[in-house]
Amino acid sequence: MGADVALTLVSRMLWMSMLIMAPLLLLVMVVGILVSIFQVVTQIQEMSLSFVPKLITVVVVLQVFGPWMLRSLVNYAAQLINSIPQYL
Template identity: 40%
Template sequence: MNGEFVISIAEKGIFTLLIIVGPLLLLALAVGLLVSIFQATTQIQEQTLAFIPKIVAVLVGVVIFGPWMLTTMVNFTAEIFQQMNQFVR
C-alpha cells in the first residue's frame, strides 16, 4: 500500500460524502434563503424562525433521498471491502 493508493481511497471517500450530503445541504440552503426573504419582507427579526423550517425540510429530504443515500454508502463500503486484499498485502 503506497501513498497514492491511500490518497485515492480518501478522495473516493470525500467525493462520496459530498455526493451524499449535497442534496440535503442545498435543500437547507434554499429553505434558509426563502425564510430570510420572508423575514426581510415582513420585518420579523426572530432568530429562531429559520430553524424549524430547515429541520423539517432536511427531514423531508432524508425521507426522499434516504434510499439513494443508503445505496450510495453501501456501494462505497462494498467497494472498500472488495479491495481489502490490497490493504493488507
C-alpha cells in the same frame, strides 16, 4: 500501501461524502435563503421562523433521499471492503 493509494482512497471517500450530502445541504440552504428573504421583507426576526422550516426540510429530504443515500453508502463500503486484498 503507498501514499498514492492512500490519497486515492481519501479522495474517493471525500467525493462520496459530498455526493451523499449534496441534496440535504443544497435544499436546506435554499430554504434558509428563502426564509431569510421572507424575514427581511416582513421584518419578522423570530428565531423559530428560521429553524422550523429547515428542520422540516431535513426530515423531508431524509425521507425522500434517505434510501438512495444509504444504498450509495453501502455500495461504496462493499466496494472498499472487496478491494482490500488489492491494497495489501
